[in-house]
């Protein structure tokens with residue numbers, strides 16, 4: 001296993017090109033970002049010199065719970081917003097499934113959950129291994145130094161299923177740290193035990209890595225996954241229904257929103273009465289505001305506090321990237337592993353559902369040099385799936401795509417996105433188009449007409465006026481299953 005940064009040494013591939021070549025390449029790609037959409041950028045991105053990749057992930061962050069989305073005026077995320085200013089801002093990005101380990105497995109494998117084998121967070125104790133290649137491994141095989149810091153919660157480690165394949169190495173070099181029970185085993189060993197919070201530790205390790213990399217003379221490019229636990233709420237028990245469960249005050253990094261300024265969802269009494277019974281039973285008793293919008297406001301104030309904190313930590317990491325000079329050579333991707341109901345559907349957190357609240361994520365892509373040279377970003381509309389990120393990185397880094405990849409960065413934007421969740425009677429698979437969301441359950445279904453029902457509340461399954469639409473969506477979902485079975 002390769003470990004911490006060392007003096008320059010032979011890498012498994014030829015050393016990157018000279019500084020001039022790299023600078024020319026980076027300027028060219030940054031300029032193209034001005035006018036290019038994702039697929040065009042991907043096609044032109046063959047690199048004369050391999051870029052670093054910094055993947056920043058927040059946990060359970062709604063697509064609209066970032067300042068630049070313009071939905072929540074009470075929420076302040078100045079650092080994410082600054083990154084957004086110099087990024088492609090993908091507003092219609094979706095994950096393949098709304099739970100931590102399953103979504104991360106899809107992202108890293110570039111394969112749908114039913115194909116990569118990770119359909120549940122934890123069937124017995126821990127997520128099962130992903131089948132097939134994952135993009136950190138592919139990058140590693142082509143000469144990238146691959147590291148992560150923070151909450152992993154996905155089996156892209158090595159020994160469990162691929163002996164001798166070194167890919168993601170925790171970035172930590174000091175004493176073990178005390179772990180919260182919920183995520184024991186998910187974290188790296190500690191680097192700085194003076195940190196006040198897991199997010200602080202995650203950021204410190206990332207900053208330490210970047211500082212050391214910048215001065216090490218290391219020739220290999222790096223892939224660094226900085227994966228924050230926030231704003232994921234604390235605990236998982238049924239007792240965790242108080243607003244404070246969303247996060248307790250933990251330090252000066254927290255900035256609370258004024259609850260009275262929070263935009264809350266409209267709640268529909270007995271919403272699940274016209275939805276599949278298995279789903280209604282599944283959500284009954286789950287974390288819920290029980291129709292109380294003041295409860296939603298109070299919980300959201302805490303949720304936004306956690307977001308403000310992770311925003312500050314992201315700012316620290318990005319500042320280090322800039323100050324170290326690495327920004328010129330580093331592709332930065334920011335995303336979440338899934339969203340949070342934030343009171344919608346009278347629910348908190350996430351459940352076996354395929355609603356936008358938990359499947360739609362923020363996604364930013366800032367090309368090397370784009371921040372440093374202040375090339376403005378742009379808003380990008382149209383569907384993107386999280387499994388497209390790997391193929392896009394392959395293209396950008398000019399490394400061959402492994403067999404079996406299901407994401408397709410050359411076909412963006414998609415005209416639909418797919419989601420799936422659960423197993424057995426609680427298994428659901430969905431297709432979402434611009435106009436409809438169809439969710440297939442083992443014995444039942446959901447169909448939402450988004451023009452009149454963007455919140456996905458009124459189930460129109462088997463509605464006689466939507467027979468043709470439903471048939472088309474059923475057929476499209478079946479075709480997807482057949483084409484992506486393996």
Ligand SMILES: [Ca+2]
Pocket residue numbers: 059060099100101232337338
């Ligand atoms: Ca998560």
